[in-house]
Structures are given as structure tokens and as C-alpha cells.
Amino acid sequence: MTTDFTKPNPSSLSSVICIYTVFIISISALVDARTLGLNSISELDDSLVYLWPLPSEFTSGNKTLAVDPDLSLSVGGEGGGSAIVSEAFERYRAIIFKQSSWFSKLKLRGNSAYDISKLKIIVHSDDEEIQLGTDESYSLVVAKSDDRSIIGDATIEANSVFGALRGLETFSQLCAYDYVTKTVQVYKAPWYIRDRPRFAYRGLLLDTSRHFLPIDVIKQIIESMSYAKLNVLHWHIIDEESFPLEIPSYPNLWSGAYTKWERYTIEDAQEIVNFAKMRGINVMAEVDVPGHAESWGAGYPDLWPSSSCREPLDVAKNFTFDVISGILSDMRKIFPFELFHLGGDEVHTDCWTSTPHVQQWLQDHNMTAKDAYQYFVLRAQEIAISKNWTPVNWEETFNAFASKLNQQTVVHNWLGGGVCPKAVAKGFRCIFSNQGFWYLDHLDVPWERVYTAEPLEGINDVSGQQLVIGGEVCMWAETADASNVQQTIWPRAAAAAERLWSKREDLSAGNITITVLPRFQYFRCLLTRRGVPAAPATNKYARSPPSGPGSCYAQ
Ligand SMILES: *[C@@H]1O[C@H](CO)[C@@H](O)[C@H](O)[C@H]1NC(C)=O
Ligand SMILES: *[C@@H]1O[C@H](CO)[C@@H](O)[C@H](O)[C@H]1NC(C)=O
Numbered sequence: 017m018t019t020d021f022t023k024p025n026p027s028s029l030s031s032v033i034c035i036y037t038v039f040i041i042s043i044s045a046l047v048d049a050r051t052l053g054l055n056s057i058s059e060l061d062d063s064l065v066y067l068w069p070l071p072s073e074f075t076s077g078n079k080t081l082a083v084d085p086d087l088s089l090s091v092g093g094e095g096g097g098s099a100i101v102s103e104a105f106e107r108y109r110a111i112i113f114k115q116s117s118w119f120s121k122l123k124l125r126g127n128s129a130y131d132i133s134k135l136k137i138i139v140h141s142d143d144e145e146i147q148l149g150t151d152e153s154y155s156l157v158v159a160k161s162d163d164r165s166i167i168g169d170a171t172i173e174a175n176s177v178f179g180a181l182r183g184l185e186t187f188s189q190l191c192a193y194d195y196v197t198k199t200v201q202v203y204k205a206p207w208y209i210r211d212r213p214r215f216a217y218r219g220l221l222l223d224t225s226r227h228f229l230p231i232d233v234i235k236q237i238i239e240s241m242s243y244a245k246l247n248v249l250h251w252h253i254i255d256e257e258s259f260p261l262e263i264p265s266y267p268n269l270w271s272g273a274y275t276k277w278e279r280y281t282i283e284d285a286q287e288i289v290n291f292a293k294m295r296g297i298n299v300m301a302e303v304d305v306p307g308h309a310e311s312w313g314a315g316y317p318d319l320w321p322s323s324s325c326r327e328p329l330d331v332a333k334n335f336t337f338d339v340i341s342g343i344l345s346d347m348r349k350i351f352p353f354e355l356f357h358l359g360g361d362e363v364h365t366d367c368w369t370s371t372p373h374v375q376q377w378l379q380d381h382n383m384t385a386k387d388a389y390q391y392f393v394l395r396a397q398e399i400a401i402s403k404n405w406t407p408v409n410w411e412e413t414f415n416a417f418a419s420k421l422n423q424q425t426v427v428h429n430w431l432g433g434g435v436c437p438k439a440v441a442k443g444f445r446c447i448f449s450n451q452g453f454w455y456l457d458h459l460d461v462p463w464e465r466v467y468t469a470e471p472l473e474g475i476n477d478v479s480g481q482q483l484v485i486g487g488e489v490c491m492w493a494e495t496a497d498a499s500n501v502q503q504t505i506w507p508r509a510a511a512a513a514e515r516l517w518s519k520r521e522d523l524s525a526g527n528i529t530i531t532v533l534p535r536f537q538y539f540r541c542l543l544t545r546r547g548v549p550a551a552p553a554t555n556k557y558a559r560s561p562p563s564g565p566g567s568c569y570a571q
């Protein structure tokens with residue numbers, strides 16, 4: 017623990033919160049285009065704060081500080097020495113100092129010309145386990161040494177290494193390259209920021225069954241999630257179309273992959289989980305049973321009710337549950353996150369009632385097809401719970417037999433509004449993904465609609481609100497593959513990311529076309545500068561290219 021860090025007093029902080037000056041971004045391309053009269057580009061609105069998502073509390077000043085291109089890291093606290101921190105520092109150094117400052121005027125005058133030459137990161141805990149509700153809070157001060165006596169340079173203080181990662185992201189967003197001095201600058205300093213997320217669960221679903229995504233693409237997406245402070249990758253690995261993951265207990269399962277090249281080994285999956293953890297992101301795996309599992313039968317045809325009627329999985333055979341148990345046992349070794357998604361959506365039971373041996377089983381067990389659906393979901397839940405997982409299920413399970421679900425179940429909304437209010441009223445936790453707002457494959461949903469969707473809508477009591485663990489944007493991949501998945505995710509996923517991180521009252525203030533859109537466009541351009549192929553923000557259809565020439569900041 018280090019004690020030479022003076023925390024700004026939160027109450028004085030919030031009382032002086034002011035959103036009046038900002039980054040004056042000096043982008044020569046912008047200026048050139050304007051003087052040439054190529055296009056009408058408005059200046060960035062000075063009254064806005066170009067941080068995304070908006071921190072919960074902050075104050076800023078009106079000084080411009082120059083950052084030393086040889087910025088060094090000094091660490092303190094029990095967790096300061098973690099590789100999670102030092103590797104993140106190196107990643108962010110590369111982002112901040114993308115442009116060479118070799119010939120900068122300040123460089124020629126020597127080191128003393130820089131206001132910030134050290135970034136200090138203090139992490140109180142050395143616990144590197146990441147789970148739901150891991151402390152992601154941090155404070156960040158960026159000030160010149162003589163500003164307020166003791167505090168100089170830049171300091172991030174956090175309880176966990178993952179809070180430090182969030183602070184590093186914010187620090188990187190304060191840094192902007194100035195094309196005139198050829199230095200990295202922080203505008204509006206000094207900055208005093210105290211920040212924490214509103215929701216513990218801020219997810220993105222990736223579907224690697226409808227189209228295979230190479231692991232490098234998944235990693236790029238994970239990296240980009242950390243820029244928007246998203247913290248759960250919901251990996252919808254398997255579905256009816258393909259089964260790409262290696263399952264050692266049932267080695268024929270990945271015969272259900274599209275080809276022998278569109279597969280993930282156990283090692284690939286482990287690498288993705290570790291890559292995500294280094295960026296403060298949990299990976300929640302999904303095995304969507306029984307309705308989305310046709311591909312399983314490519315390797316084990318007994319899992320189909322019959323060869324002509326292949327879905328849902330055969331409820332009448334214990335083999336079906338043996339396979340689920342084997343898959344979950346193998347996955348448990350790879351996915352340490354406490355939540356595990358068991359699907360349970362869109363179960364059309366016709367194959368059960370029309371296949372003689374299943375029909376006989378239903379009769380023997382005095383079950384209707386709906387009873388059998390319940391039986392299947394509950395038996396799968398028991399398997400997951402026996403492996404020390406908390407089950408997550410799509411909302412149909414709750415809609416059909418809420419009172420039978422294990423009380424630990426997290427209900428995952430998708431069909432429409434009003435589900436989380438009903439789920440929390442019955443004491444269940446809930447994840448908000450209303451398809452009318454947060455399904456990224458719905459290309460006609462504009463950013464404003466994504467931004468204004470509120471997970472706590474219709475829930476007014478605090479105890480109910482606490483059961484909404486967060487929300488998730490879903491990138492279903494029927495029409496998205498490596499060629500276009502990132503521009504379908506970005507920038508709209510960022511609209512949800514701010515909704516899930518920032519304070520609710522800050523999100524709803526004023527006319528968002530004026531208060532949010534310029535910040536949103538700025539973040540989109542930040543993504544593109546970092547190499548993320550984010551689509552224009554105000555497209556009529558998501559992911560389509562720009563309709564004509566113009567500045568990144570104006571489309
Ligand atoms: C900067 O802020 C100080 C203190 O708030 C104020 O006195 C000064 O006029 C400001 N300077 C400029 C250039 O805005
Ligand atoms: C199938 O599993 C159930 C539940 O575990 C058990 O009661 C039943 O005896 C098993 N049936 C067979 C044929 O093994």
C-alpha cells in the first residue's frame with residue numbers, strides 16, 4: 017500500500033463537476049478539409065467531455081499538459097506488480113504513442129519540457145480472480161506536479177487489477193496527439209476522476225456457430241470490448257448449424273463443424289479465456305439445449321429423435337444427458353466464470369411428439385411435450401449446478417415454468433419488454449437484451465435506440481433493481497462473419513456500453529443528438545484510430561459504408 021496519494025474528496029468532487037471546457041482536438045485533416053471547403057464539418061462541441069463511457073464523477077481544469085513519450089510506469093500496492101497491470105501498460109503505451117515524437121519540439125528541449133513523465137498505478141489487492149461483481153472502480157488524477165502540491169504526474173488507484181485496467185483505458189482516452197507540437201497532450205487538466213460501473217454485467221454475445229470466427233478475430237473483438245469497458249464475452253459457441261469446439265469426452269462432436277478447419281481446440285478456447293482475462297473480461301460459454309443442437313448429431317446421431325427429425329435433442333435417452341454432462345465437465349476446465357448459459361430458447365417439440373419412441377417415453381412418464389421441455393431444462397440445470405455453475409437461461413424457460421426454475425437461475429431477456437420486471441419480482445436475477453434494441457444483427461436499429469434502452473425500465477424498487485445484473489448486446493451471426501462482424505458490432509455496442517457503465521441520470525439529460533452524438537462519433541473515430549473497423553455512427557443501416565466523402569467525426 018502506498019500512502020502518498022491524496023484522494024479527491026468525492027463530495028467536493030461531485031459538487032464541482034462541470035462539463036464546460038474540453039479537449040480541443042487539433043486535427044489537421046479536419047482543418048484542411050474545412051479550408052478547402054470540401055464538406056461542412058462542425059467543430060467539436062467544447063462543452064462536451066470526450067470520454068466513453070462517461071465516468072461517474074470527474075472534474076477538469078483548463079491546462080494543457082504534455083506527456084513524455086518515454087512515459088514510465090511506477091506501481092504500488094499489493095497488486096501493483098501484477099502482469100495484468102504491466103502488460104496493459106505496454107498495450108496502452110502503444111496506443112497513446114502511436115505517432116512518433118522523434119522530432120517534437122519538446123523532445124529537442126529535453127525531458128523537463130514534459131509535464132507528465134510517469135504513470136503511477138496503485139492496486140490494493142493482489143487477487144487476480146475475475147468474477148461477476150469484481151471491483152472495477154478506480155480513481156485517476158492527471159495533474160502537473162505544481163498544480164496541487166503533492167500530486168504530480170498521473171496516478172491511477174484501484175482496489176483490483178481490473179479497476180486499474182479501466183483507469184488505464186480512461187487515461188488513454190485523455191491523451192490526444194497534437195499534430196502541431198507533435199506531442200501527446202492532455203487537455204483540460206487537471207483531471208480528478210472517480211469512476212465505477214453502474215452494472216456488474218456488461219456483455220457482448222458472439223455467435224461462432226452460424227459463421228466460424230477465427231481466433232484472431234475473436235481476440236480483436238475482445239480487445240475492442242475493453243475500449244468500451246464491456247466485461248463479459250458471451251460465447252455462443254455451438255448451435256444447430258455447427259459444432260466447432262473440441263470436446264475430449266465426446267471426440268466426435270466437432271464432426272459437426274462446417275469443415276475440419278473451422279474448429280476451436282481446447283487450447284484455442286483456453287487462450288481466448290486468458291486473453292480476455294488479461295483485459296478484464298469474463299467469458300461465459302453457452303450450450304444451447306435442447307432446441308439449438310442439431311449439429312451435435314453429426315457425431316452422435318443417437319442424440320437426434322430420428323434421422324429425419326433432428327431437433328430438439330432426444331429427451332427420452334439418458335445418453336443425451338450423459339453427453340451434456342461430458343461437455344460441461346470438459347468446459348468447466350476451460351471456463352472459470354461462475355455463470356454458464358444453458359440456452360433453452362425456441363424449443364419446438366414436434367419432433368418429440370411425432371417420433372414413436374419419444375412419444376412412448378412421454379406416455380410412460382405421463383408427460384406432455386411441455387412437461388418434457390421443463391424436465392429437460394431442469395435436468396440440464398442440475399448438471400450445471402453440480403459442476404458449480406450458476407445457470408443462465410433464455411427467457412422462454414422463465415415464461416413457461418418460472419416457479420420450477422432453480423432460484424439461482426439468471427433469466428436472460430431477449431423477446432421483448434417487461435421480462436426483467438417480472439423476473440426480479442419473482443426473485444430471479446436478470447440480464448437485459450431486448451431484441452428491439454440490443455440485437456446487433458437488427459441492422460435497422462439506429463444508435464439512439466440502442467443508447468436509450470434502459471435495463472431498469474419498469475423496475476422501481478431498489479431490491480428489484482439490484483437483481484438486474486446488467487445487459488448484453490447480441491451479435492447473432494447468420495449474416496455476419498469475419499468480413500463484417502466488427503463493423504456490425506461497432507459503434508452501436510458502445511451505445512449500450514455507456515448505458516451499462518455510466519450514471520443513469522447523466523445518460524438521459526437533454527437532447528442526445530446534441531449531448532451524446534458528438535461524443536459517440538468521437539469514440540467511433542477513436543476505435544478506427546485503434547484499428548477497429550467501426551462503421552459510421554449515423555448510418556441508416558448499421559455496418560454500411562459511408563454514403564460520401566467527409567470527416568470521421570461527422571458521420
Ligand atoms: C483557468 O481556470 C482558472 C481557475 O478556474 C481561471 O482563473 C482562469 O481564468 C482560467 N483560464 C483560462 C484561460 O480559461
Ligand atoms: C435414466 O436416468 C434416470 C435419471 O437419472 C434414471 O432414473 C433411469 O433409471 C435411467 N434409465 C436408464 C435406462 O438407465
Ligand SMILES: *[C@@H]1O[C@H](CO)[C@@H](O)[C@H](O)[C@H]1NC(C)=O
Nearest residue numbers: 378379380381382383384387
Ligand atoms: C398424469 O398427470 C396428470 C396431470 O399431471 C395427473 O392428473 C395424473 O394423475 C397422472 N397420471 C398418472 C398415471 O400418474
Ligand SMILES: *[C@@H]1O[C@H](CO)[C@@H](O)[C@H](O)[C@H]1NC(C)=O
Nearest residue numbers: 526527528529530531532533
Ligand atoms: C434535438 O436536436 C436536434 C439537432 O439540433 C434537433 O434536430 C432535434 O429536433 C432535437 N430534438 C428534440 C426532441 O428537441
